[in-house]
Amino acid sequence: MLEIKGLHASIGGKEILKGIDISVKEGEVHAIMGPNGSGKSTLSAVLAGRDTFDVTEGDVKYKGIDLLELEPEERARQGLFLGFQYPVEIPGVSNVNFMKTAINEQRKFRGLPPISAAEFLKLMREKMAVVEMDSSFSGRGVNVGFSGGEKKRNEIFQMAMLDPALAILDETDSGLDIDALRIVAAGVNKLKRADNAFIVITHYQRLLDYIIPDVVHVLYDGRIIKTAGKELALEVEERGYDWLIKG
């Protein structure tokens, strides 16, 4: 589903990603771990199409399409989703309006008519239940006045609404207490299917107690320095990153 080959990216002339190779297949959950500043968030931003980063080398094929050629919204319409580490507040745009616009823009791309009001309401209710979100959130401005945990739940809610083929969750666990973490993880597990895939970027192993990865990558200084099965996460938790970096 996703083939990243030799990906280099820089910001303001400073190289952050120095050759990334990752291959994700349908039905898989990949975890990307790594210390702060290793390039985890840059990787997710580049995949989602943030133009503050320059891709200097390499390519990314998503479902056989050259992903880097697409605008951020085109990537989303092709089924890519980025869960933000720091979800953005948009005062004056209600969650309902935001989601309705997003869904209809995606439906338009697929040649479908706009979603009916009844259908939309039903979908909202259903997906809010997935993340145990209170219905009062729907009328409020996107992420405005939300706590850290509420913002992250809202990311998972949006993911559930949009039903992406590939979801990249950038440190969705950061700043979450254990209950919120469980809710977020349960949301991901409910959405997991044989025909979609997840890339979970995390600093800690903790999240991986709830979302079991098939593959774990360790990213350090812009490179993947180790790829293994889920046991790697436990080893990192126990021994830290030093043995990998020095080795």
Add this chain to the structure above:
Amino acid sequence: MSGTNYKYAPSLPEEFKCRVPLPGTVQALVNNGILRDQVEFDAGIKIVPGKDLGFVYNVPANCIAKESLQVISFRDSGNTSDISYQNSLVFGKDSESSMLLCTHTLSMDQFNTDEIVNIDIEEGATADIVVMQNEHNSSRHKVTFRVKVARKGNVRINVVTLHGAQLDNFFEVDLKGKEAKCELNGVYLVDGTQKINTEVRMNHLVPDCWSSQLFKGILDDKSVASFTGRILVAKDAQKTEAYQANHNLLVSSAAKAYAQPQLEIYADDVKCSHGATSGRLDENALFYMRSRGIGASEAKLLQQLAFAYDVLEKIDNDKLRQRLYDLVESRLRGEFSHCDNCSMNCC
């Protein structure tokens, strides 16, 4: 339209029949400054022609209006010379009423209109006034609102400026009785080489009065907006509360916004604040929206609408607010600029 109690003034030209009549609204037409017909409704509320041009509107004392008045002022080719006139609006003691003032241009002539609107809010009266300005690209219109608010009077004016070559909105407000209140809100949308100029003089002449101003603008292309707001607090006007804010969103790099907040305070026990900002679209928010599949132009539109909404939400009447919201949206989509003249289906 059936099903509503919308009343058209007699002999109303077809093109002016409101396509979106608001329930409980009575309509009066002012053509090139001349009130077409005298209208009376709702237990004595009356609009009659002024001596020369303009109109005189009167809400009798103690009248709690069930219907509201929509005055549609339009310029057309019937008189293309410069005109100036005064209107007089008197809101009687302890009355409660609302009105909508719309201005339009119907032909592509160069119009110059200079209008003074005298508003008297008598003791204990409450007036809720919405102004909608939608004129074509060679129309210049200056409106001076001279507002006097007596003791415990309460007036709110919400201005939605959609279109026009040069629009000047001046407000001179005297809070002259204790516990008088005045709220002025405005949203203006300008593009091309349009200019909008807003000046407010909020005069707190006596103690215990309250005022608030919120003006927000969205500027595109080479448009220019200026805001000059003065709050004057007289020597004895203790316990004054006065707030002022002007925020501009510059969508293009050539648009210009000028803001001059001025506080002139002679009393020593007052609460006053002012703030002025100008900024651009929030790139983070745009990327966030795009990452959900919302196209770049739609994302920009959503952000601009959200910016304007702060002012629009001050309009209490749900139907009117929604109608104006829709007009702001189509304006931001650029639909207005496609029209040759200003019959923009908004009335």
